[in-house]
Amino acid sequence: MKTRSKLSRNLWIAVWLLVALLQAWQHFREKPAPPVPEPDGHLVVLKHARLVDDSGNDGDSFKIAHDGGEQVLRLYFVDCPEKRQYALVNGRLKDQAGYFGGLSIPQTVSLGMEAKAFTEKLLREQDFTVQTRWERVYDSARSYALVFFDDGEELSEKLVKAGLCRIHTKGTMMPDGQREFDFENRLRALEREAKAAQRGAWGKPKRAPPKPKP
Template sequence: MPRCGYDHFKTSKERKGVSMFCAWGCRWSSSVVLFLLHVLLTLSPLHAIPTTFSVRVVGVIDGDTITVLLDGKEEKVRLYGIDCPEDGQAFGRRAKQFTSDKTFGRDVVIKPRDKDPYGRIVAEVFLSDNTLLNEALISAGLAWWYQRYAPRGENLRDLERQARKEKIAIWSQPDPVPPWEYRQNQVEARSNKKLKRRSIGGGR
């Protein structure tokens, strides 16, 4: 018996009548959750997406990006509304360790908000005690409020202000560089390096 729950018919005529059904029931059943998530994120307005998913965290890429197991497939999840320092920045590794300590090997609940250009699910991530990881990172002084992508994140803004006031972690530095500026500086530095090499090599 196939996974669709129905017997396949023996004659070609009968097979033709159910082939489309079985294409969904047999070949794609393991991807139903991912398909529905894609539809929700691409076709529905954000305020109309009530869906949450309980998933297991199987990897931590950096402070604001984790890898989860969703319907048997690994998916990258980018934390909504925040931006943690990069690995090459002060407190970048500490932010990653914070997220790892809270999530790695554990079940969390994700509430999708969007999908980014890299195909990652952008989401709020709730820990087992219902703590919102996005907010916890900002309160710990290990993330900026990413106003560009969460302009209405008043709570994130207020938590950042409090962390700044108390000079926690990144805010203990005299002039911390936001990660989006750091990334842009890295891109420009690599571009300048390429131009310099071409100049030395005679444009070859």
């Protein structure tokens, strides 16, 4: 009887070890390498791009499917507020809140959710074209990209006009030959218009500045 009990216990231990090994293999197995950047910086059009619902989607980063598979993209030029608050983004949220003139953290997170909804609505309802050089975003699997709509505007322009992002991240030369500096100047002009019209973040009530100590 004791021998049978010992065998049963050993069998369960072996099963749990096998499960643990399978989980470890799943976690550490080699992932497919992302596409290699074009050596000459040439922009590649991702054919038949369409939005993929994903929990990681936000205003400036989102997953798409295209004829070559799936890819998580990150916009050039702009940074939308975080859509939730957690320890790793607290510093960034404070910077984003300050950029918009002193929003509260809850206001900034709410703005991030607005930006997410704005981008997803555009990508679901309008035709768009994605162009990328497969340039990696730091050490992540994301790639920088440009997203153009049929009206000729790029997604970063639409986000800036709506007051839903800051002009803050890597830029690039545009497909029409427009220099990075010139396109950023265009975004700055659109941002001034959004401020004047009090769109998005620019129309939200700001926190009162701290009173000077007597």
